[in-house]
Amino acid sequence: MQASIIIADDHPLILKGLNDFLLEKEYNVLASAVNGKEAFELIKNHKPEIAILDIQMPFLTGLEIAEQCKELNYATKIILITFEKDEAIYKQAKSLNIYGYVLKEFALAEIEHCIDAVTKDIPYFSEELLSYLEVEEAPEEIDSLTPTEIDVLKHISDNKTAKEIGELMFISFRTVEKHKSNINKKLNLAPTKYSLLFWAKENKNHLK
Structure with missing residues (x-):
């Protein structure tokens, strides 16, 4: 429907x-x-x-x-x-x-x-x-992220759910959620439902 x-x-x-x-x-x-x-x-x-x-x-x-x-x-x-x-x-x-x-x-x-x-x-x-x-300069906080956290953000920027990210990265749903929580803290993002998604999309070009 x-x-x-x-x-x-x-x-x-x-x-x-x-x-x-x-x-x-x-x-x-x-x-x-x-x-x-x-x-x-x-x-x-x-x-x-x-x-x-x-x-x-x-x-x-x-x-x-x-x-x-x-x-x-x-x-x-x-x-x-x-x-x-x-x-x-x-x-x-x-x-x-x-x-x-x-x-x-x-x-x-x-x-x-x-x-x-x-x-x-x-x-x-x-x-x-x-x-x-798009802001040309990458945000400073990006340097504090681990390669795994960057990978999680890349998948988030492609609209992937935590379950789909887990399957793609061969890790559990709970591990993905833990990574997301750590990324939120490192980037000082407000704990709203889509703050991470917006950040990932706005900074997609810097997630190399």
Whole structure:
């Protein structure tokens, strides 16, 4: 059974293109909206599993909708589609527990991968965005990691679960979790669900 989805964009052509594409791929699109106020009403009324929202919309932006959903503890997972390659917006999106961030110029190429990851409870942020925002210098803390910990991070950056990492590295699930805990401490990361995943993806090019 496909996840239930609502979509919102104030550009009629983009909205129609995305809607038609998702329906063609047999996704369960419940409804669509042309502004933020309508989008929030749809989330409130339908409680979809996923909401694909433009960031810049009249009345409420995608980020403001995400903020309200977080405050109301809605289970809907938010995917933002945008032309914005802005570090401040990206950081705000992460702080609001947004599950996906896809650049509009790659939306049709990436949206399926994004929805697939999000339905598996894995956040998806456009590779193009991450490489655009990439910090050239490797973080100092990376030097404190062991080769095994680096390998664990490489697998995390490829969206592998602890169970899959264990199988790939021939170690137990518990050992993987212990490595993840040690890495978190060494990198001084907040103990949130996806802090390690975001760090691994943002620093993927430094995990050689």
